[in-house]
Amino acid sequence: MAKVLMKGNEAIGEAAIRAGCVHFFGYPITPQSEVPEYLAKRLPEVGGKFVQAESEVAASNMIYGAAGVGMRVLTTSSSPGISLMAEAMSYIAACELPVVVVNIMRGGPGLGGILPAQGDYLQATKGMGHGDFDLIVLAPSSVQEAVDLTIKAFELAEKYRNPVMVIGDGMIGQMMEPVSFPDVEIGPPLKPGDWALTGCVNRKPRIITSLYLDAMDLHNHNVHLKKKFAVITEHEQRHEAYNCDGEYDVLVTAFGMMARMCKTAIDTLAAEGIQVGLFRPISLKPFPYEACKNAMLKGKRVLDVEMNMGQMIEDVKLAGLGARQIDFFGRAGGVIPSVEEVMNEIRACHAKAKEKNP
Amino acid sequence: MKKVFAFTDGLTRLPTHYCPGCTHGVIHRMIGEIMVELGIRERTVGIAPVGCSVLAYKYFNCDMFEASHGRAPAVATGAKRTRPDLMLFTYQGDGDLASIGMAEIIHAANRGEKFTTIFVNNAIYGMTGGQMAPTTMPRQRSTTTPAGRDPAECGFPIRMAELLTTLTTPAFIARVSSHTAAQSVRAKKVIKEAFEHQMAGTCFTFVEVLSICPTNWGLSPKESNRWLEREMMPYYPLGVFKRPQESTGGDHGKH
Numbered sequence: 001m002a003k004v005l006m007k008g009n010e011a012i013g014e015a016a017i018r019a020g021c022v023h024f025f026g027y028p029i030t031p032q033s034e035v036p037e038y039l040a041k042r043l044p045e046v047g048g049k050f051v052q053a054e055s056e057v058a059a060s061n062m063i064y065g066a067a068g069v070g071m072r073v074l075t076t077s078s079s080p081g082i083s084l085m086a087e088a089m090s091y092i093a094a095c096e097l098p099v100v101v102v103n104i105m106r107g108g109p110g111l112g113g114i115l116p117a118q119g120d121y122l123q124a125t126k127g128m129g130h131g132d133f134d135l136i137v138l139a140p141s142s143v144q145e146a147v148d149l150t151i152k153a154f155e156l157a158e159k160y161r162n163p164v165m166v167i168g169d170g171m172i173g174q175m176m177e178p179v180s181f182p183d184v185e186i187g188p189p190l191k192p193g194d195w196a197l198t199g200c201v202n203r204k205p206r207i208i209t210s211l212y213l214d215a216m217d218l219h220n221h222n223v224h225l226k227k228k229f230a231v232i233t234e235h236e237q238r239h240e241a242y243n244c245d246g247e248y249d250v251l252v253t254a255f256g257m258m259a260r261m262c263k264t265a266i267d268t269l270a271a272e273g274i275q276v277g278l279f280r281p282i283s284l285k286p287f288p289y290e291a292c293k294n295a296m297l298k299g300k301r302v303l304d305v306e307m308n309m310g311q312m313i314e315d316v317k318l319a320g321l322g323a324r325q326i327d328f329f330g331r332a333g334g335v336i337p338s339v340e341e342v343m344n345e346i347r348a349c350h351a352k353a354k355e356k357n358p
Numbered sequence: 359m360k361k362v363f364a365f366t367d368g369l370t371r372l373p374t375h376y377c378p379g380c381t382h383g384v385i386h387r388m389i390g391e392i393m394v395e396l397g398i399r400e401r402t403v404g405i406a407p408v409g410c411s412v413l414a415y416k417y418f419n420c421d422m423f424e425a426s427h428g429r430a431p432a433v434a435t436g437a438k439r440t441r442p443d444l445m446l447f448t449y450q451g452d453g454d455l456a457s458i459g460m461a462e463i464i465h466a467a468n469r470g471e472k473f474t475t476i477f478v479n480n481a482i483y484g485m486t487g488g489q490m491a492p493t494t495m496p497r498q499r500s501t502t503t504p505a506g507r508d509p510a511e512c513g514f515p516i517r518m519a520e521l522l523t524t525l526t527t528p529a530f531i532a533r534v535s536s537h538t539a540a541q542s543v544r545a546k547k548v549i550k551e552a553f554e555h556q557m558a559g560t561c562f563t564f565v566e567v568l569s570i571c572p573t574n575w576g577l578s579p580k581e582s583n584r585w586l587e588r589e590m591m592p593y594y595p596l597g598v599f600k601r602p603q604e605s606t607g608g609d610h611g612k613h
Contacts, residue, residue: 054464071440
């Protein structure tokens with residue numbers, strides 16, 4: 001299909017429709033407001049429902065309701081709004097409902113700012129709500145990839161009956177790039193399984209609940225969720241290894257738009273004769289530990305670059321288990337590191353890698 | 359012999375966990391019977407709250423959600439908007455609806471969501487052990503107002519039916535009581551009308567049901583009934599506050 005020039009947020013909205021999601025519940029917040037704005041216009045055209053909720057608390061519970069009756073559904077927000085969805089995300093994961101949530105991150109903590117940041121990595125991958133549960137978390141580094149991963153998110157959510165978060169920084173949401181969509185106007189609707197509350201015609205009533213008053217029942221439910229995510233971990237790891245085929249001393253680890261900027265730095269340094277690899281996890285959860293470790297062990301030293309104060313570095317350290325020194329370069333609050341700054345950090349890391357037993 | 363009374367197919371046969379004297383069971387039965395009488399049981403999805411009736415999903419013989427505390431109207435919104443062919447009801451207590459879920463109920467009512475809310479008001483938090491609710495009466499003792507609710511500190515009880523009636527959006531809003539057989543018969547008629555409005559896709563429908571809590575009020579069921587009549591009914595008058603045709607909301611957009 002021909003490419004069209006679209007803003008990231010609008011492309012995400014369109015991608016949802018192409019994936020067959022025609023229902024959206026959300027609340028405006030910068031820098032993701034173009035998603036609800038786009039869908040407010042588009043969803044009535046495709047016979048879907050758009051509801052502007054009174055809060056992110058309500059929006060996330062609305063998707064709980066819509067998914068529970070067997071409908072494909074989306075909500076989107078940005079960092080402070082995502083925090084308000086923590087309650088519902090825990091319930092949705094506990095009840096194993098397929099929903100997709102998009103977080104177009106802005107600087108935090110608190111009200112923070114409205115500029116791009118990556119400060120919600122740990123929230124998304126380690127602590128989206130109370131209790132033991134995991135989200136599948138996918139991080140695009142271009143508008144096209146945001147489209148592709150949004151479509152993939154619905155597929156994974158339904159395959160595993162698990163909430164999926166697509167997480168991008170504000171840049172992904174705000175910038176315009178040429179994108180192509182699948183050649184289908186509206187994807188086929190979700191075929192609800194025997195879990196959905198569709199009305200108990202000729203069958204026993206169904207219940208969607210996360211209440212288990214018996215401790216052993218609740219323990220067993222936790223074990224079930226953990227086992228399910230073990231399957232997801234085995235099958236759904238995604239990453240990109242850039243410039244990793246040849247030899248390099250330094251491996252850069254980064255995700256989302258930051259990884260894309262690192263590529264420019266790496267390409268420029270290659271002209272100077274410094275070969276640098278890049279490891280970019282696409283699935284932040286499940287994190288591709290093994291692939292990350294392999295890329296790490298090919299080099300001598302690692303530079304982790306993030307638009308936060310060091311969050312994914314926890315997983316990079318886990319991947320390496322102390323096998324390599326890991327330097328960190330981060331800017332938070334909406335400060336986007338320049339390519340030159342990244343190059344300087346890589347040069348410094350490269351110099352240390354060349355030292356004997358640093 | 360002619361059978362004149364039978365267990366309703368609208369409820370499961372499980373014994374409920376409610377305390378002696380509690381009227382949740384009576385209110386459950388009304389809804390169960392209405393589902394059968396209207397022939398909607400197989401297309402009804404109910405939403406249980408957090409509170410005493412958290413386990414209501416076990417008792418209604420239809421598809422059921424369990425919602426997080428106060429969010430049932432948001433859950434119902436998501437379900438009803440995407441599956442308008444289903445009948446949706448939320449069953450909520452006073453802590454759930456009038457305290458933590460205040461935003462969700464007001465906005466669902468204001469959007470005119472086409473579902474039915476049954477709001478059980480017994481002026482106390484029951485499940486957590488008798489703490490003050492937004493509907494607790496002035497001077498009423500609770501475990502968090504041991505000297506009695508002081509309106510200077512805690513404000514006055516919130517009249518939800520009246521509050522929602524102030525909204526311009528068309529709605530069916532009523533208050534009934536479940537403490538006597540006669541009142542329960544009237545209550546059921548009103549709740550049935552609410553469901554009928556939903557069946558017709560007319561408007562948001564809300565029925566507040568006054569209820570007793572002998573356990574946490576520290577009174578016998580008989581004393582509880584007297585207390586409800588003496589303390590609650592003057593402050594929470596019964597009646598239908600709003601019917602959809604009485605609303606002027608439809609004219610507001612015209613110039």
